[in-house]
Amino acid sequence: MADLIFYYHNKLPCAAFKVLETAIKEHGEHELISTFDEFRIDQYVLADSPTSRIIAIDFDNTITADVDFYLGLIEAYRTRDWEPVICTLRADEDENLLEIHDKLHHVGIRVYTTDGKKKRAFMLHQGISVGLWIDDYFPGIIQFGTSLLLRNGIEY
Template sequence: MSNLVFYYRHSGLCPAFKLLDQTLAQQQLHSLTAEFDEFRVDIYALADSPTSRRVAFDFDCTITADPKFFRSLIASYHTQGWEPFICTLRADDKDGIKEIRETLKDDSIPIYTTDGQLKRAYLYEQGIDVGLWIDDYFPGIAHPGAWILQINGIDY
């Protein structure tokens, strides 16, 4: 496991960011940058709804990049009254869900599979708003030029 670089631009926009920042500072395994550079950044922490208590975690190349760190982070969010869940571009298949549950060592965390649909639109259709997205692939969250990407300093 190598040092992961997390990107986050607006710490004041999202209360969920504070816990991510504290966990990164405590564990001192990974670093944080406010400078957008898609070639340097490994994980994006994107602010969305300022009133939502939900934190969406991607699985592939996010949680799998450091499962121990992410299990700890998810537990911290849960302990602090946040609602962490998994949102993946994967299809809804038993083996994929089993792999996620085994990696997380948690049978209770909600898992949403979008089968390749943009994650934000998919969850919106389910009536779910997200306070913070933690994901390695921002194009899987929203279409180019979307408001969420613009407010997070990603203009592609």
């Protein structure tokens, strides 16, 4: 699988990130950078609620960019008592869910389909705070200029 460049720029300690950082190091061919450069970055890693155990992972061009890596990552989070979930902009349709579960070899993971709605607001509406977001498309999580993005080094 092609190498992926992960972006992470949070200055506060984040235990959820450590799991990902270890997985990236063990993988050996993915890269981690802290400078915002949207032309280089494949995957954005955004720290959100410091008390949440939820890791929200996007599907298209995130998991699908390296399924084996993400299967390992999901397992790594679970063994450390984090709860990885899928959060996708796709609509809640059977064929979407089938494709997602099939690609993940039916590991049994909660899938949230926002149907194009901004992910952070959607999840909060479900009563779910997210600890860490992993996504190739950060505008799908929250709009520009918000504190979450600023805190993660993304300024527009």
